[in-house]
Amino acid sequence: MNAFLRRASRAALAVALLALNSCGYSSKPLYNSAYRTIAVPIFANKTFRREWEFRLTEALDKAIESRTTYKVVSQDKADTVLSGEIVNITEDVLSDRYGTVLPRESQLTVAVNFIWKDRGGRVLVERNNFNRSATEIPQIGERVVDAEQLAVERLASAIVDQLQNGDW
Numbered sequence: 812m813n814a815f816l817r818r819a820s821r822a823a824l825a826v827a828l829l830a831l832n833s834c835g836y837s838s839k840p841l842y843n844s845a846y847r848t849i850a851v852p853i854f855a856n857k858t859f860r861r862e863w864e865f866r867l868t869e870a871l872d873k874a875i876e877s878r879t880t881y882k883v884v885s886q887d888k889a890d891t892v893l894s895g896e897i898v899n900i901t902e903d904v905l906s907d908r909y910g911t912v913l914p915r916e917s918q919l920t921v922a923v924n925f926i927w928k929d930r931g932g933r934v935l936v937e938r939n940n941f942n943r944s945a946t947e948i949p950q951i952g953e954r955v956v957d958a959e960q961l962a963v964e965r966l967a968s969a970i971v972d973q974l975q976n977g978d979w
Contacts, residue, residue, distance in 0.1 A: 841975045842879050846929065849881045850889035854923065855896035863897055866960070867923070870967035878971050891935065893974070895925030898940065905946070919955075919962045920944040925970060936973050943969050 851871050856864040871893065872883050886892060899922040906916045922942035927935045943965040947958035 840880070842881065843935075843976050844880070846890040847880070847882060848884045848889045848891070849875060849927075850886040850892045851875065851883060852886060852892070852894050854894070854925075857896055857898050858900045860897075860900050863900065863921070863963070866963050867897060867921075867967060870963050871970060874964075874967045874971045875974075878968075879974065881974075889930070891927060891929050893925065893927045893970075895923050898922050898924055899942075917947050917958075918944050919947065919958045921962050921966050923966065923970070927974060938970075938973060941970070941973075942966070 851868055853868045854864045854871075875881055875883055875893075881891075899920075901920045901922075903918050903920070904916075905918050920942050921944075922940050924939045925941065926937045929935060943962060945958045945962035945965060947955060
């Protein structure tokens, strides 16, 4: 009986180790340790919405500093440069208030093209029409500005996620 239990526990341990290895867990760092600094010049804005480029650049700076090992520095001192442009900002009505044509719920989507390069000009990450959205429900006190800021912060966070260690 003891031999049976030992074999069963070994089999269970083997299955557990196999499951851990196949789940994507790793001891590798999330961000490439070959780079220590990153510059984020103000994104270009190809839309007619003013000031969005400053809001996105500020959100990116904060997200990079708080979530990565990289330090945001000026472009002349940086190991890498993250640059891009806001290409589209849309606001779609998801539902109307009952009996009116006023929006009850709307969705704001911000789309960007961005590229992350190292000092030598090698492209580390490039994405086109990369976007994130936020929903606004004005009747419960949300403002358009709140949805705009949420969309910008979600986009900045998603861009920082793209900087994680890949197959460079």
